[in-house]
Amino acid sequence: MMDLAGGMDLTGRDAATILADLDARQAKEPDVHGARLFGLVYPTGRDDIDELALEVNRRYLFGNALNPFKFPELAALETEVVAGVGSLVNLPDGGGGSMTSGGTESILMSMLVSRERARARGVERPQILAPVSAHPAYAKAAHYFDLDVVRIPLDGSYRADVREAEQLIGPDTAVVIASAFSYPYGVVDPVADLAALAAEHGAGCHVDACIGGFVLPFLERLGHDVPPWDFRVAGVTEMSADVHKYGYVPKGASVVLHRDEDWFGHQAFLFDQWPAGLYGSPAMAGARPAAPIATAWAVMSYLGVDGYTEIVRDLMTTVAKVRAAVDALPGVGIVGDPVGPVLALASDTIDLYAVGDVMDDRGWNLNRNTDPPGLHVMLSPAHGAVVDTLLADLGDAVANHGESRGKAIRYS
Ligand SMILES: Cc1ncc(COP(=O)(O)O)c(C=O)c1O
Known part of the structure; x- marks a missing residue:
């Protein structure tokens, strides 16, 4: 049971008191701009970026991205962000995707797509083959979507051990996961080998670039030695990349990408068996905040x-x-x-x-x-x-x- 003993004051209070209350509460927590936190937030220390994000939020805070027909410009901003991330990670023509609320939701949608594709080829209980270092979101996807997770042990350099993966992959494998790079160690899994293995077995390969998606493209441009990790690797079919991490956009912005547009079809949900007409939604949420989409567009355009x-x-x-x-x-x-x-x-x-x-x-x-x-x-x-x-x-x-x-x- 959750402890709700403290309750909430619902008597109605004036705004100044409420803001003072919030200030006092925030003061008890680490300062999100203070550079003494690691991982939960990604402070840049740049007032210009923060000011832009604040201004965009003022404009879009009350929006809802649920209905692209009502807000076609907002829908276009989302498409542009997806295309922008796609170009950073070399998504080929014909690929597609959407924005989601974060890395977890991107991973959930990708795992749902992989499940649907595995089921379509007759797999009753599809499996996710994921390195031990993969993010818990894959286990969460398995829990939500009736999948099993088979864990790939790591090699001596804390990357997924390809030889072990070769032993573990089988006819029920829906998707093989590779992190680029992993949260626990910051290392890039052998994406090319894992993607080739997946392709050989008719499985998908999801690259978790939630952290790396906004780091690796620029490391490459700076001449760092980055192993193959994105859609240039033939067997890579799916990717998650978070704009709300090293893209420096406040929380609520990630992108899920599919090499083939028809895979995206498995992600979208359409329903018309109710008395209010066709309902469509690309990811887990129904109503979706507009601000993260517009902020992602603005910060990416700015930088x-x-x-x-x-x-x-x-x-x-x-x-x-x-x-x-x-x-x-x-x-x-x-x-x-x-x-x-x-x-x-x-x-x-x-x-x-x-x-x-x-x-x-x-x-x-x-x-x-x-x-x-x-x-x-x-x-x-x-x-x-x-x-x-x-x-x-x-x-x-x-x-x-x-x-x-x-x-x-x-x-x-
Ligand atoms: C590698 C990796 N994948 C996925 C996620 C999940 O992202 P989110 O917390 O935005 O749901 C994280 C979060 O830290 C991560 O580090």
């Missing part, structure tokens, strides 16, 4: 490829500082070979949970990993301004920490 590339260039300077500092810490190392701004720290000799406790006490909200036990550092552009303090505190915490307080490890 453009050059703007995002500049941000990633600066971000990677911060990443390099962190990596160098971690390498210099005795007994602490980076897990695997992360490609971008998501780093996992592990140690055989130092209790990193105890280090995390000290960091918590200093106001950093670092996340923890369970395997290997350690800390999870997801860097955003705004961390560039505080990285020296962060690293000084980390070095100090590694040198001076007590016993771990045994804080429960909860995914951010």
Whole structure:
């Protein structure tokens, strides 16, 4: 049972009191602009981007994207965002997709499509073949849509082990998952090998680019060594890419893409057996907020490829500082070979949970990993301004920490 004891004051109060109340409540939580949070929000530290997002929200806050016939311009903005993300990830002509509320909903829709396609070829209980490091959204999709998840163990570099996947794939496999890149370690799974394996077995291949979708295209432009990961890989059939992560749009904006438009047909829901005419909806939600769509369009238009590339260039300077500092810490190392701004720290000799406790006490909200036990550092552009303090505190915490307080490890 949820504890509803506190109740809610429904007597009706004046706006100033309510805002003061909210300010007081927000003050008890980490500041979303403060660059001391990792992963939940993606602060840029750029007033121009934040101001644009605020202005667009003022204009679109009360909208509803449910009916594209009533709001054709809003529908066009969504199509343009989908096309824009499609061009970043090399979606071929004939591909399609939609915006959703976030990575989870994009993944849910893609898994639904894969289930429908597997069922169409006679699979009764379709399976998702997903690396152990894949996001929980795949398990959630399995739970919602009556699918099974078969887990691919990781190799020595914390990427999906292709040899294990070869043993696990079978006639019931609907879709093979590859993360580009994964949340726990920031490493890119062997997309080309997994996609080829999927194609060989008549299965789809979903690339989870929820984090990487707005990082990898720009790393490539900056000349970084990025393994094949997007629709240029022949067997990749589906992708999720979140504008509300490294696209720097407030929450509620993701894109799900399908290589073939007819796959998108499985995603959309149409219904006319009720007394109010044809109802259509592309994803889980019915009424959909307009603001995330318009904000995604605005921020993507504003930054453009050059703007995002500049941000990633600066971000990677911060990443390099962190990596160098971690390498210099005795007994602490980076897990695997992360490609971008998501780093996992592990140690055989130092209790990193105890280090995390000290960091918590200093106001950093670092996340923890369970395997290997350690800390999870997801860097955003705004961390560039505080990285020296962060690293000084980390070095100090590694040198001076007590016993771990045994804080429960909860995914951010
Ligand atoms: C790799 C990856 N996929 C999917 C998701 C789910 O995204 P959301 O939280 O927007 O639903 C996340 C969230 O962190 C993620 O890191």
